[in-house]
Amino acid sequence: MSDAGELQKKTFVVTRFDPDVDEVPKTQTYEVPCRPDWKVLDALNFIKDEIDPTLSHRWSCRMAVCGSCGMNVNGEPKLTCKTALSDYGDVVEVAPLSNFPVIRDLVIEMDGFMEKFRDVKPWIIRAKEKAAEEGTYRQSPEELSAYKQYSMCINCMLCYAACPVVASEPHFLGPAAIALGHRYNMDSRDEGAPERNRVFRGEGSVFYCSYANECSEVCPKNVDPAAAINQAKLNAVVDWATSFVVRRKR
Amino acid sequence: MARPSHPQAMTPHRPAPTRTAPPTVPDDFYTKPRMLTYLLFDATGIVYLLVGFVALRVARALDSGPEAWADLMSDFAQPLYVGFHLLALVSVLFVGVRFFRLFPKAQPARLGPAKPPPRPVLHAMLYVVWIVVTIALLVVLGGVWP
Numbered sequence: 001m002s003d004a005g006e007l008q009k010k011t012f013v014v015t016r017f018d019p020d021v022d023e024v025p026k027t028q029t030y031e032v033p034c035r036p037d038w039k040v041l042d043a044l045n046f047i048k049d050e051i052d053p054t055l056s057h058r059w060s061c062r063m064a065v066c067g068s069c070g071m072n073v074n075g076e077p078k079l080t081c082k083t084a085l086s087d088y089g090d091v092v093e094v095a096p097l098s099n100f101p102v103i104r105d106l107v108i109e110m111d112g113f114m115e116k117f118r119d120v121k122p123w124i125i126r127a128k129e130k131a132a133e134e135g136t137y138r139q140s141p142e143e144l145s146a147y148k149q150y151s152m153c154i155n156c157m158l159c160y161a162a163c164p165v166v167a168s169e170p171h172f173l174g175p176a177a178i179a180l181g182h183r184y185n186m187d188s189r190d191e192g193a194p195e196r197n198r199v200f201r202g203e204g205s206v207f208y209c210s211y212a213n214e215c216s217e218v219c220p221k222n223v224d225p226a227a228a229i230n231q232a233k234l235n236a237v238v239d240w241a242t243s244f245v246v247r248r249k250r
Numbered sequence: 251m252a253r254p255s256h257p258q259a260m261t262p263h264r265p266a267p268t269r270t271a272p273p274t275v276p277d278d279f280y281t282k283p284r285m286l287t288y289l290l291f292d293a294t295g296i297v298y299l300l301v302g303f304v305a306l307r308v309a310r311a312l313d314s315g316p317e318a319w320a321d322l323m324s325d326f327a328q329p330l331y332v333g334f335h336l337l338a339l340v341s342v343l344f345v346g347v348r349f350f351r352l353f354p355k356a357q358p359a360r361l362g363p364a365k366p367p368p369r370p371v372l373h374a375m376l377y378v379v380w381i382v383v384t385i386a387l388l389v390v391l392g393g394v395w396p
Contacts, residue, residue, distance in 0.1 A: 099255045099260055164279075167275050174260075230355070
């Protein structure tokens with residue numbers, strides 16, 4: 001790392017939680033000499049490496065691709081590897097993502113999220129697979145454009161932290177899972193839309209969404225889950241209505 | 251600091267092997283400008299409910315004859331009613347602007363063989379329809395036509 005630029009001291013108020021000791025999470029303050037080009041994650045790594053090795057946080061790629069380092073920065077869900085410290089004042093609050101149980105410090109419990117993911121069957125479903133010798137499934141650029149935006153999701157879970165419905169309705173499938181299910185429903189190679197639409201109308205219904213649009217506001221990859229959910233609502237209704245007319249194989 | 255979220259929010263069906271802290275949201279989760287705008291959008295439903303009651307009163311006055319209608323018009327000139335109608339107008343404008351911003355992207359990528367117009371075009375079309383309908387209503391209610 002270059003030494004260019006003056007160090008600026010910032011105060012980090014970090015949420016700490018040790019399940020073996022703490023009844024509830026608490027905050028701990030660290031003074032960190034920050035370089036001007038640092039991201040929030042750089043400061044957290046500095047704390048971990050130089051000040052307090054007991055701090056736990058997730059991170060991996062450092063380039064907004066892996067989706068591991070999502071945290072609340074000054075109350076707003078952010079990818080910490082993409083969030084410049086220069087955008088903040090002298091005091092920066094870092095907390096685990098909202099709406100998730102916390103395992104330790106800034107590390108959240110992801111299993112609930114993974115369960116919702118599985119529920120929407122995020123893979124290509126075919127009534128009958130083509131034999132290998134018949135070649136690959138072809139797709140035109142226009143067919144690709146129907147779902148490409150929704151395939152850019154990196155599962156960072158910021159949308160779940162921002163969603164007021166997730167905060168009040170635990171059954172709700174939530175933005176990323178619905179966007180992913182919708183992505184496969186829009187895929188010309190897929191034939192599983194009726195199955196997913198049944199999930200969309202089921203316990204975690206897409207109709208819980210009240211279109212606050214917060215998921216799309218905080219999405220670091222501009223996936224626009226709110227658009228996916230609201231398109232999925234219409235598709236789920238049309239699918240339900242046509243199910244009375246068209247008999248489908250299960 | 252934080253306030254409790256739903257205690258079961260994003261909790262897996264099978265409990266985690268270690269104890270976890272319950273889900274929370276920031277203290278200002280519901281008071282940030284974007285969230286306040288959303289809550290205000292939903293709260294305008296109360297205004298529309300009241301407008302519905304006023305519409306019922308108008309219908310009843312119409313049914314009861316000229317005297318009741320005159321009474322109603324006299325009530326409508328009171329500051330309370332004028333204020334309420336202004337609030338209703340602001341609510342309609344507020345909801346219209348937010349709804350028109352969010353509506354285009356909620357449209358399906360295609361409806362059968364037809365593709366909806368691009369989002370900016372759809373956005374503009376909504377405003378055009380809104381303005382045309384408003385002018386038509388003003389013309390009819392103002393007695394200019396028919």
